[in-house]
Amino acid sequence: MKPNLTTTKRPMRMMPAISIQKMLSALWRQRLSYIFLAPFLICFTLFILVPVFMAMFMSFTSYDGFHMPRFVGFDNFISLITQDQIFMKYALPNTIKFAFFVGPVGYVLTFFLAWLIYQLPKSVRDIVALAIYAPSMVGGLALTVVWQAAFSGDYVGYLNHFLLKFGFIKAPILWLQTPDYFLDIMIVVTVWMGFNVGFLAMLAGFDTVNRELYEAGRIDGIANRLQEIFYITVPSMKPQMLFSSVMAIVGTLKAGAISTQLSGAPISPQYSGHLILNHVDDYAFLRYELGYASMVSVVLLVISYFAMKLSYRLFGQKEGE
Amino acid sequence: MGAIIYQIKRMSWSEIVLLISLVLVAAFLFLPILFIFNHAFKPFSELFNYPPTFIVRQPTFQNFNDLIMKTATGAVPFTRYMFNSLIVVVCTLFAVIFTSLMAAYVLSKHKFYFKSLVMAIIMLALMYAPETVGIPRYLVISWLNINNTYLGHILPFIASPVAVFLMKQFIDQIPNDLIEAAKIDGATELRIFARLVLPLAFPAVATISIITIQAVWGDTQASTLFMQDETMKTLPYYITTLTSAGAGGNTIAGQGIAAAAGLLMFLPNLIIFLLFQKRMMETMVHSGVK
Numbered sequence: 001m002k003p004n005l006t007t008t009k010r011p012m013r014m015m016p017a018i019s020i021q022k023m024l025s026a027l028w029r030q031r032l033s034y035i036f037l038a039p040f041l042i043c044f045t046l047f048i049l050v051p052v053f054m055a056m057f058m059s060f061t062s063y064d065g066f067h068m069p070r071f072v073g074f075d076n077f078i079s080l081i082t083q084d085q086i087f088m089k090y091a092l093p094n095t096i097k098f099a100f101f102v103g104p105v106g107y108v109l110t111f112f113l114a115w116l117i118y119q120l121p122k123s124v125r126d127i128v129a130l131a132i133y134a135p136s137m138v139g140g141l142a143l144t145v146v147w148q149a150a151f152s153g154d155y156v157g158y159l160n161h162f163l164l165k166f167g168f169i170k171a172p173i174l175w176l177q178t179p180d181y182f183l184d185i186m187i188v189v190t191v192w193m194g195f196n197v198g199f200l201a202m203l204a205g206f207d208t209v210n211r212e213l214y215e216a217g218r219i220d221g222i223a224n225r226l227q228e229i230f231y232i233t234v235p236s237m238k239p240q241m242l243f244s245s246v247m248a249i250v251g252t253l254k255a256g257a258i259s260t261q262l263s264g265a266p267i268s269p270q271y272s273g274h275l276i277l278n279h280v281d282d283y284a285f286l287r288y289e290l291g292y293a294s295m296v297s298v299v300l301l302v303i304s305y306f307a308m309k310l311s312y313r314l315f316g317q318k319e320g321e
Numbered sequence: 322m323g324a325i326i327y328q329i330k331r332m333s334w335s336e337i338v339l340l341i342s343l344v345l346v347a348a349f350l351f352l353p354i355l356f357i358f359n360h361a362f363k364p365f366s367e368l369f370n371y372p373p374t375f376i377v378r379q380p381t382f383q384n385f386n387d388l389i390m391k392t393a394t395g396a397v398p399f400t401r402y403m404f405n406s407l408i409v410v411v412c413t414l415f416a417v418i419f420t421s422l423m424a425a426y427v428l429s430k431h432k433f434y435f436k437s438l439v440m441a442i443i444m445l446a447l448m449y450a451p452e453t454v455g456i457p458r459y460l461v462i463s464w465l466n467i468n469n470t471y472l473g474h475i476l477p478f479i480a481s482p483v484a485v486f487l488m489k490q491f492i493d494q495i496p497n498d499l500i501e502a503a504k505i506d507g508a509t510e511l512r513i514f515a516r517l518v519l520p521l522a523f524p525a526v527a528t529i530s531i532i533t534i535q536a537v538w539g540d541t542q543a544s545t546l547f548m549q550d551e552t553m554k555t556l557p558y559y560i561t562t563l564t565s566a567g568a569g570g571n572t573i574a575g576q577g578i579a580a581a582a583g584l585l586m587f588l589p590n591l592i593i594f595l596l597f598q599k600r601m602m603e604t605m606v607h608s609g610v611k
Contacts, residue, residue, distance in 0.1 A: 023434065030433035032510050040424035041439070043479035046465070048446055051457035058457065116343055121332070124340065126598065131347035134354050137590040139539035142560070142583030145360065145576065146353040149373075156373050192350065197483075197532065197605075204605035239609020246447050246610065253450040277452060284456050297453045308448045316610075 052301065059295035064288050076295035087296070090271035091279040094183055098190075098275060099252050103307070106191045107248050111241075113195070114202040115229065129203060136196040144261045147189055151175035151262075176262055179272030186262060186273050190255050198244035198251075205240030209233055242315040249307045253300065256281065276300045357587065360580035361385070368577050384581035391578060397551050399559070406556040409474040410537050410589075417533045418526055420479050425488035425525075426518050430500060444610070446482040455546055462547045469550040474543045478536065484529045490607040491525035492518065527600035535590050557586065 027034075059076055061069035080087060117128050135143070150158045153174035160172040175181050213232050222228055234241065256277025259268045266286060268274055274282075276296060284293035332340065355375075360368070362380035389399045427433070428440060451458065458477065467473040495518065503513050519526075544558035560582045594601070 027434060030431070033427045033431040033433040036423040036427040036431075036514075037439070039420040040479065040485060043420070043476055044443075044446070044482070046461055047451075047458060047477045047480040048449055048482070049442075050461055051454040052449075054457035054460065055454045113346070116339065119336070120340055120343065121329075124329070128343055128347045130594075130598065131351040133594075134351060134591065137535060137594060138354065138357070138583070138587045139535065139557075139590075142357065142539075142586040143353055145579045145583045146356050149356070149360070149576065150353075156369060158373055158375075161373050192353075195350070200601060201605045201608040204602050204608065207606055208609070237609070240605075242610040243608045249448050250450050253448075253453060256452065280453070281455075290456050294454075294456060297456075300453055304448055304450075308445075 055294045055298050055301070058291050059298045061291040062289075063291040063294075065290050069291060072291070076292050079292075080295065080299070086271060086274065087276075087279055090274040091276050094272075094274055095276045097183065098187060098255065099307075101187045102190045102194065102252050102255065103248055106194050107198075107245060109191065110195060110199050110244070110248075111202055114199055115206065115233070118203060118206040129200075132195050133199060135193045136199075138193075143189075143193065147185075147262055148176070148264075151185060153177060177269050179270045182259075182263070182268055182272040186255075186258050189262070190251075190258055194248075194251055196247065196251065198247035201240045201244045201247070202237070205237035205244075206233070208240070209236040238315045238317060242311060245311040245315060246308060249304055249311065253277070253304050276303075354587070357580055357583050360577065361584040363577060363580075365577065384577040388578045388581045388585075397554075401552055402554060402556045402559040405471075405474075405553060406538065408471060409555060410534060412471065413475045413478045413537045414530060414533055416475055416479050417481055417484055418529055421481060421484040421488050421529060422519065422522060422526065423514070424485050425492050425522075426514060428485070429489045429492040430495075430497065430518075443482045443485055447486060447610075449482065451477065451542060455542060459546045467547075469548055469553045471553075473547040474537075474553075474555070477543065478533065478540075481533070483532065487528060487532075487604055487608060488522065488525045490609070491604055492522055494607060495521050524600035524603040527597035528604040531590075531593055531597055531601055534593050538589055539586060556582075560586065 058069060060071060060073060062072045062075075063069035113132065117125055117132070120128060152158070152160070153172060153176065155161065155164070155172050157172065157175070159175065160169070163169045164172065173181070175185060209232065213236060214228060217228060217232050222231060256275045259273035259275060259278055260266055260281075263269060263273065267278070267282065277300065280293050280297045280300070282293075283289045283296065329337070329340070359375060359377040361384055362377045362382070364379055364381045364383055367374060367378060391399070428436060428443075462468055462473050462477075467476065500513060500517065503517055508516070539557050540555070541557045541561055544554040548554050560579065563579045563582060
């Protein structure tokens with residue numbers, strides 16, 4: 001038995017060396033895979049990974065773009081919580097309100113609209129879906145013209161004209177200059193343009209639901225369409241719903257530009273439509289406090305990370321499902 | 322059309338009510354687009370009518386003419402922005418399709434070290450919005466010394482996790498046996514990729530084209546942050562100077578021009594989408610995150 005023992009023991013001791021060698025040779029054998037992956041991965045690293053890590057690093061510094069960044073520890077974070085009145089009074093509450101209506105509310109709206117459209121016969125469905133998807137194709141930029149004309153503050157503005165004609169208001173309202181309305185208009189406009197890729201993913205998702213499940217559900221005592229949605233449709237298309245919700249989160253995050261486009265200035269009237277992303281731009285490009293701006297964007301990234309975790313919790317598939 | 326009418330005739334009452342209300346909703350949501358179409362063709366006298374009109378009465382190409390002529394007197398002619406935009410869109414489109422297709426093919430069909438790690442990072446990056454880290458991106462671009470070059474426009478778009486993800490989900494359902502069979506017949510990896518995966522993944526390629534063209538054609542980040550040279554900026558940037566009140570754009574006279582420019586921004590997206598709508602829906606079926 002003794003010689004046997006040594007022979008079995010020796011490879012054990014050699015293990016690390018062999019596995020490194022093995023790994024290297026495996027890497028060499030797989031070289032084609034890495035070559036195929038390389039162009040994407042290099043750009044991905046340069047323009048996504050590196051910027052995110054740089055933002056994390058810069059968030060601990062005081063940096064104006066000219067001098068060397070100076071390490072300040074958690075000072076930026078502390079002053080965000082204790083001193084930044086604009087952030088606490090406007091950016092944060094505005095973002096929460098905006099994100100709630102554009103995120104979950106807009107999401108449910110998208111789902112029901114997609115579901116209703118799915119009830120239509122195939123040929124009509126495509127046309128209706130196109131009409132609803134079209135505004136998101138135009139992009140916020142080109143639509144600025146539309147919203148500025150629609151919400152124009154004089155008699156010529158379409159909304160004012162409409163409301164005056166039917167006697168809802170007596171004098172034209174300065175929609176885009178009045179802080180009370182600005183955020184609401186932003187929300188309406190964003191939801192309006194928000195029927196994007198996520199909407200198409202949901203629409204396609206309905207096709208993946210197994211028809212037989214509905215039959216089985218009816219036998220098992222599902223009484224109405226609403227129950228059908230809850231017990232069959234939603235669970236069956238969870239993957240699409242998850243993709244769609246991730247797209248919704250990205251959409252909400254990006255939405256800072258809308259307040260600039262509507263107001264035509266970097267800062268909306270009395271900070272009424274000031275979102276966290278506008279706060280980042282404000283510090284980065286108007287005040288040149290790049291360290292502080294990076295810190296705010298890191299906070300934004302962290303918030304969106306948790307939003308994504310939450311949607312995985314809601315729609316993610318559990319083991320064995 | 323015949324098929325549509327036939328199907329509508331066969332619908333029950335409740336379905337017709339649903340159809341009518343949905344068509345109304347769709348028409349309402351479609352209003353901004355009708356508006357752009359009409360506004361772009363309005364002559365100057367109709368732009369500021371009271372009461373405001375929606376439908377154009379005497380369509381004219383004056384606004385488009387103005388759009389091109391207005392900048393001809395400025396420092397950089399309109400055609401330059403247009404040329405830049407076209408170059409950037411075409412190059413980015415091909416670059417994104419090939420890089421993401423290659424990456425997706427490998428991630429879907431090959432086995433190699435770090436594969437699950439790369440996939441996990443891509444899944445995490447799906448939520449990434451480039452707007453949030455504009456400053457570090459600007460620094461990276463300066464380090465690479467690609468400010469004021471077309472590369473500065475194109476490269477950031479290649480880092481598109483959504484494109485790779487959608488592509489991978491689609492390639493996942495190409496049977497492995499097919500690729501094995503090709504290997505047994507002596508096809509090289511490159512041949513498999515070009516002759517087998519590329520044609521089979523066409524719906525996904527079409528979808529990525531739609532998404533990429535939309536993103537690139539409307540993008541202003543590269544022009545505002547990475548390009549200091551006015552001659553390297555693209556069309557959407559130029560349009561922001563028309564619509565924003567402060568930056569020298571004349572909002573009164575600019576409205577018609579801006580609408581014409583807006584239409585110009587929208588049409589390519591619409592055409593591409595109409596061409597590939599079916600393929601896009603085929604891809605979105607596989608968009609589920611599992």
